[in-house]
Amino acid sequence: MATTKRSTNRPPVEALVAGDRDLMRALMKDALQEVLEAEMTELLGASPNERTETRSGYRAGYYGRGLVTRIGKLELRVPRDRHGEFSTALFERYARSEKALVAALAEMYVQGVSTRKVKAITEELCGHSFSASAISAINKGLDATLAKFAHRPLEEAYPYLIVDARYEKVRESGVIRSQAVLIAIGINWEGHRQVLAVELANRESQSSWKEFLLGLKKRGLSGVEFVASDDHAGLKKAIGEVLPEAAWQRCYVHFLRNALDYLPRKADDDCLQELRWMYDRRDLQEAQRDLAAWITKWQGKYPKLVDWVEGNIAETLTFYRLPRAHHKHLKSTNMLERLNEEIKRRTRIVRIFPNEAACLRLVRALCSETHETWLEDSRYLNMALLAEQKKEFLRAAA
Structure with a gap:
């Protein structure tokens, strides 16, 4: 039985995905959503609608939360539990470097550096342009966190x-x-x-x-x-x-x-x-x-x-x-x-x-x-x- 050779001109899957920002956003959103669901399952000891002896609580719907990334702003559904015990480090850890990147770009935009290109990038990342006060607010929170990291005692x-x-x-x-x-x-x-x-x-x-x-x-x-x-x-x-x-x-x-x-x-x-x-x-x-x-x-x-x-x-x-x-x-x-x-x-x-x-x-x-x-x-x-x-x-x- 004859075999068909794979075309050497076909771009790899990675290149196709990387070139399609909408697809990349969808994949990233699905992956992060699964992380949130898995964290909630771990906290409660049970999946949605699952009956187990180890269950320690129940889900109570979702609330919306935006996450700025290099491939655009993702709108995620964060699960709630009835006792309000669920928390995730996902946003803080992932968003910290993304916020720093966006802040640097936005600050360039406000200062008039390569305005056309920088404005396009920041608006694509965040869905809106930046004011000086908005940048100041982003930086204030970031700088306090990063100062603790940079100056922490080495014990x-x-x-x-x-x-x-x-x-x-x-x-x-x-x-x-x-x-x-x-x-x-x-x-x-x-x-x-x-x-x-x-x-x-x-x-x-x-x-x-x-x-x-x-x-x-x-x-x-x-x-x-x-x-x-x-x-x-x-x-x-x-x-x-x-x-x-x-x-x-x-x-x-x-x-x-x-x-x-x-x-x-x-x-x-x-x-x-x-x-x-x-x-x-x-x-x-x-x-x-x-x-x-x-x-x-x-x-x-x-x-x-x-x-x-x-x-x-x-x-x-x-x-x-x-x-x-x-x-x-x-x-x-x-x-x-x-x-x-x-x-x-x-x-x-x-x-x-x-x-x-x-x-x-x-x-x-x-x-x-x-x-x-x-x-x-x-x-x-x-x-x-x-x-x-x-x-x-x-x-x-x-």
Whole structure:
């Protein structure tokens, strides 16, 4: 029986859906409505019209509630129970970052920045245009919530710390400048990731990074044993000053990118691929043995690269002192890079922020959303492995 080949010109389902905003809104609305119904069922211990011995109450109709999203305003039906006990975190958590995005766009509109485009976007998102007083009301509630998130005390130890920066364009006194967004992620002894800090700086420098890290310590940051970052000179010095007790890991991904500067354009691809394999070895001894073989193989062909690698690669091998199961998560800053990509996906809608407050508001809202998701996820790392490794080290030292 002959089979019919699928047309290669047909767009994937995802592309069809993404291109139809009405369909996207309908799908999103259905999904969120199901979440609300499931939360009510969990509270009452029974589905609608279901008789169970575990039922703890009864439904009492619905009330309407609008939710602003990037694909338009959704009108949802929120279930009620007879005793008024039902509440949902759905709106607060999901809407926080959406409100920050809308506020940034609306503020641009009010200030006359790209008015035609911004007005169209905000009206599509919210169904109406904005006044300065409306924006002020949105920001007032957001800023209070985000300030608590940004300045909360850090009351537990974070043995692992990952820090990085990205840049956003901000308008200041009519001039567009790039602002550094400094972000820190910590992993606690329960193995959960948390966004610890999000701050703006005029640029990445030793002083700005030092102030950022000192701010973390003032809020209670303690117990840091290992820090991963890129090789920014100012950041590296700041880590050494503020967290001298912590081992430093230079992100191996950034290291391999830097290696391209020491290779001719038409270099042998096998050279860098073999260097990358050093980071998949079982332990430091195995990596050093293979590194020696790599140096011998490529010294004659690429002496500039080999000399640079010999002088710098040790900074990228610090992760080998950690439990092997932790290597892939901490030999780079990829964990934070993924968060930065999500931030970029959302902030590029704004393109140029009208002021620093609008920029920080949106980025913190996005980070807060991610932070809460991580807290509910299963543990990211098994930190018992690190605790056992430390015990073995102490026994050996004794």
